[in-house]
Amino acid sequence: MKLKELLVQELPKRGGWPEGAEIICSHGNGHVYAYATKCRTSGRQLPIYGGSGQAVTREQYESALAAAQPQWDRNYPIKAGTDVEVHFEGDDSRVWTEFRVEYMRGDVVVLHDYRSDDVNAYSNKKLNFRPIRSEADKKRDEIERAIANALFNDGDFDSAEALRLATFIYGAMSRNEIPHVHIE
Template sequence: MKLIDLLVQELPKRGGWPEGFQVICSHGNGHIYAHSHSGKVSGRHLNIYGCQGQSVTLEQYEAALAAAQQPVWDGEGLPPVGCECEAKYRDATNAEWFFFRCVGVDCGVAFGWAGKDAVTLDKGRYEFRPFRSEADNKRAIGVTALAKAGGNVDFEYGRKTIDGELSSPGWYELYDKIAAGEVAGIRIE
């Protein structure tokens, strides 16, 4: 675990960032100390142990703590202000997902940036999704490949039925069982 992640996890439980200190460092022995910018070697031991040879400033900690406290958007509805996600035009069959950074939301419209272009995207014509991790992308490719190989040529990863359930859930379950090693003789690399 990185020092910044450890501090975001532990410092709020211990009263927050120590007053009067600007930097927190982990030393070679795994002990974590708070230091002032005066360059003094001595500091306050925080009784936290972890990674070695890293340092975090107060500004870095505050930014990471604020980011950790942001609610996680699940892809439903319009993205919240400050969210970076993907968007796609609903009415075109060959529409591609593109990067979108939301800077405002009002009356069912998301205002923001698509690359360097200012855009307004309404929820009736565009769909939005959070960025996917590499593992999520690998799963999407695998589930889609299984579905298409199984004859479901119209399969679209993540598509939901009108009642909010995943369309064709069996393909997701099969992929997850293969990935977990529960299907003998088949392996996902």
């Protein structure tokens, strides 16, 4: 087993990535050490064995850990342990909050709220779900909200219509249909 796979399997059980470590390496004998620098001096041995002769940075570990998490395929019921974004029906804001589904069956869903570390049961008929969005998606939403606010800064507007227009404008900008405007 590769060291990265081993770390994804074992580190969450042991409190996650070691504090202060920049890189984790396994030596030829299979012993695994966490190092504060990539220079690999003064390492701290971890209670993990395997993946000999390999090295993993924190960024590589976090990327592999995220890829190993269950992803929602928009089918119901949502599997336990899956992170989703939830919008509560009746909430007029466009706020979506990240939760982990602990249980879903019939009309009942149990969600873990990361903000307060609470677990509560809800009727899933009063909730809207969507997969976790990428950082690029979140940035796009932030830009669209800023455009909507700039267009209608007096606050006297239909928010759905303003966001529809902002989404249209952002799309035109990202397709380079508006001269002299570039979106990275």
